[in-house]
Amino acid sequence: MEREQISRLAHADHPIAAPLDDESVGRLLARAIPDDTARVLDLGCGGGEWLLRALAEYPRLTAEGVDISERALDHARASAARLGVGDRLTLHAREAARFSARHRFDLVLCVGATHAFGGLTATLAAAREHLAPGGRVLVGDGFWEREPSPEAIEMLGDLSDLPATLDRVAADGWTPVGGHISTRRELDAYEWSWTGTLAAWALDHPADPDRAQALEAATAHRDGWLRGYRDSFGFLCLVLRPTDA
DSSP states (O other), rough: OHHHHHHHTTTTOOOOSSSSOHHHHHHHHHHHHOSSTTTEEEOOOOTOHHHHHHHHHTOOOEEEEEOHHHHHHHHHHHEEEETTTTTEEEEEOOOOOOEEEEEEEEEEEEEGGGGGTTTTTHHHHHHHHEEEEEEEEEEEEEEEESSSOOHHHHHHOOBBBHHHHHHHHHTTTTTEEEEEEEOHHHHHHHHHHHHHHHHHHHHTTOOOHHHHHHHHHHHHHOOOOOIITTTEEEEEEEEEETTTT
């Protein structure tokens, strides 16, 4: 079973691939979308859930998504058709860091996909290249809420704490105009959904040749979360505007 398939199964009950509940997602989109005629870009869109919600809420909004996963983009197309918003959604199968467009966007999204650019600073630099005058960026990334263990750093990388993260964003020429720090409930709900949905799939498919691997992946992820990073990892979403624009 490929990593992409494991992720798809694990996110079946939590299509926003980040520790955010539906209310938080709605608030962030309302804060980030400047008006109902906005043009929105999601870099690393996966199954397009952020874009689908924006399109459903704002009937004149148009959106584009970029992802390397053809399966995820096919899922986004099918969902858009089912919701009746397919005519306002354009999807691109390519690396987000290599994407270019003929026009600029009023909102550029990248939530939980900063690894595609090599980190938060590089993600913001890429987003700036796509941003229209007066536009906004909605970015989501992890931070250390408490001192991490060596195991946590090995699993999730060399993140900053919250003040240092915001200092870095400001130094890079951005001003936060909104944001959200995921609550403990959101963080735990996301991890329980990820591990539980994958494990449930394995139990529901006893004859599937991938059953053992799915159970192993769910167990390993749960163990890494509980023993590695649960007490130290936080997740931050920021709505940003260029400071000097």
